[in-house]
Amino acid sequence: MIATLVIGLREGLEATLIVGIIAAFLKRNRIPMWPMWLGVGTAVALSIAxxxxxxxxxxxxxxxxxxxxxxxIGSVAVVFVTTMIVWMRKHAKNMRAELEAEATAAASRGTAWALAGMAFLAVLKEGFETSVFLLATFQASSNTGLAALGALIGVLGAVVIGFLLYTGGVRLNLAKFFTGTGVFLVFVAAGLVMTALRTAHEAGWILIGQQRTVDLSWLAPNGSVRGALITGILGxxxxxRVVEVLGWFCYLVPVLALALWPRAWRPSPTALPRVRAGLAAGFAVAAIVLALAVHAPDGAAPQTVSLGTGSGSGTATVSTAGTGATVRTTGSGASTVAxxxxxxxTATHDGVSADRWRTTSKVSTASRPATVTVDQLVTLxxxxxVGISPDNxxxxxxxxxxxxxxxxxxxxxSGILDAKQEQTTVVTLSGGGLGTSRTYTLDETRWSVPSRTAQATAAAVQSHATSVSELRLWNTxxxxxxAIxxxxxxxxxLxxxxxxxxxxxxxxxxxxPADAPADSDAPQTPSPTTAADDASSSQSNPPRSSPYVVR
Known part of the structure; x- marks a missing residue:
């Protein structure tokens, strides 16, 4: 509620100040006001729509x-509030003079409709900003009803303050007002940055930087007043998460410095290019250092693993070259397979996306016996x-x-996730009392990577992939x-x-001037008539005081 109240108050006061200045100009110049009010009403209706x-x-x-x-919507709201803070920081001091100059130019081009268009565009801009900013704040708020009530109170308060400023019933130090509310809105916008990054992750757009940083549940417990203030207002x-904290700091620090930096500390126009050049160099160096210094760890899958089962222990070593691969095994099942x-x-194995290589080859059976007994079959x-009776x-x-x-x-x-070699032996028996021939299949694993080793490698590969993805936030x-x-x-x-x-x-x-004489070096003395006219003009048109004073 507090955040939406401040948003409604600040944005509403900006709009009412602009309308008030235009209304005062119209009244002073005896120009009808109803076209202006028509433009204001249309802009408000469009903003609500x-x-x-x-x-x-x-x-x-x-x-x-x-x-x-x-x-x-949250990202657009952050852009709106940032441009609003920057614009008010730059133009608040001379806002009345600038608006009256624009109003004079608009009036010189036609009737009151030109000023009505000016008021319409000004209020429409503020209304659009307010609509998007409030909508983003509503989405981040835990109680939409209270948030809407706060916005309504803020807008009504802005209208009242604007009317009192117009009638001269109150004087307000607008510089301090806009600075104070601007600082508060910087924190609100920084919270919207965090919220936008989280919703972008939930939408499946941002998958990096999702590691948790700190546990703030003690500071902002759900359902508590502190939780409503910290989460609902500041976001x-x-x-x-890591990306949210990084986004919060990257937005808050420069924008807050921009809002609070004293005018006396601002660099002179001659020194400003040097300051900008220093900032550019610092940003560039930081980008290069991060890109070169932050790199992913080596691949998690080893090139050589220990074997088990089958014909005994040994090792398997893989090598890849071009589009092929070779695995070499040692031990009693030593072999080289290309x-x-x-x-x-491409296949998924143990939850990891991997390259699966498979080849089948014939095996010589010259060493196998031409005849076998029942005892040999039992051993084999x-x-x-099934189907053989020793008695018959x-x-x-x-x-x-x-x-x-x-x-x-x-x-x-280039590493091994898993590997195995299986042999399928087919024997066809005949004679020995068999009426018909019988065919039997024997499957055996000659060697393989133990399942626990493969699972540990898969876990390491998944962890490595996560690390690479998370580090992409820092090195890319x-x-x-x-660099931008x-x-x-x-x-x-430039x-x-x-x-x-x-x-x-x-x-x-x-x-x-192009038509000035060449010997015009002598000082010029104003004519008495001109000096008298200037003095008379200054006496007959003393400067007017205005309630719209920015100090």
Whole structure:
């Protein structure tokens, strides 16, 4: 409620000040006011319509799109409040003079409708800003009803203060008012930055920087007054994430400095380019240091792993070259298996996206016996095969053998995630009392990476991928933001130089008119008539005091 009250009061007072200055100008020059009021009413209606339409559109969207729209509205609100603070910081002191100059120019172009258009655009700008800012604050608030009540009270208070300023019933130090409310709104906008970053994550747009930083549940418990003040007004969540804290500081520090920096400490026009150049250099150096110094750790999948099961222990070592891969094993199951590019597929293994390599080859069975007994079959299969009765089919049996090996390798980058080699042996038995031939299949694992080793590697790979993703915030996105800030400072330097050159050219042209005589070095003495006219004018038109004073 407090945040929306201050927003309504400040934005409303800006609009009422502009309307009041225009109304005073119209009254002083005896120009009808009703076109101005028509423009003000139309602008207010359009502003309210914008807020209602945005809210209705958001409510009609699915959940993920709602979160995305909230992030967009929050970002736009932050831009609006920042430009508002900067504009008031720059123009508050001379706002009345500037508006009256614009009003005079508008009046010279036509009737009261020109001033009505001026009032319409001014109020429409403030109304749009207020609608978007309030809507973003409503979305971040835990109690929408109280937030709306605060906004209404703020706007009504602004109207009352503006009327009293117009009638001269009250005098207000607008500089201090706008500075104080501006500081408060900087903190509110910084909270909106955090809220926008969180809703963007919930919309699936921002996936980096989601590590938790500190636990603030003790400071802002849910349902408490402190929680309503800290979370509802300042937007600080009980569990801020890394990207949210970074966004909060990156917005709060420069904008707060801009709002509070004393005018006496501002650099002179001649020193400002040097200050901007220093800032640009600092931003550029910081971007380069972050990009080079912050790097992801080495890949988590090892190139050599220990083997188990099957024919005994050993090691497996993988090497990749071009589009192929090779795995070499040691121990009793020593072998070298090469994989071509056609053997490669992308698959998920143990929850990790990996390259799966698979190849199958025939195996010589020359060492297998041509005949086997029942005892040999029990040794081979661990039991008497189904369909053979030692009493009725005592053997020995004629054996026809065939075998093939399938080697499967899962790699992540250039390391081994998992690997195994399986052999399938097929034997066809005949004779020995069998009426018909019988075919049996024997599957065995010659070697494999233990499952616990593969699972540990998968966990390490997932952790590594998370680290790489999180570090991208520091070695990619933050350097990009710093580089943009540096380029902006360079652009500001070039723009100020162009403006200075243009002003110098205009000053030279004014100082030496093209039709001035060459010997016009003698000082000019004003004519008595002109001096008298100036004195008379100054006496007959003394400066008017105005309630719209910025000190």
């Amino acid at each position: 914008v807020g209602v339409v945005l809210d209705l559109v958001e409510q009609a969207l699915p959940q993920a799109q709602q979160e995305g729209m909230e992030a967009i 600080i969540q009980p569990d801020p 994989f071509g590019s056609s053997a490669r597929r 299969f661990g039991r008497i095969p 089919q005592p053997g020995p049996y004629t054996a026809n053998w065939s075998a093939e090996r399938t080697t499967t390798l899962w790699t992540v980058g 996105w933050l350097p990009i933001a710093l 800030a540096a380029l902006w400072q360079v652009f500001a330097i 723009r100020s130089r162009r403006q200075a050159a243009a002003a110098a050219g205009a000053s030279t042209a004014d100082a030496v």
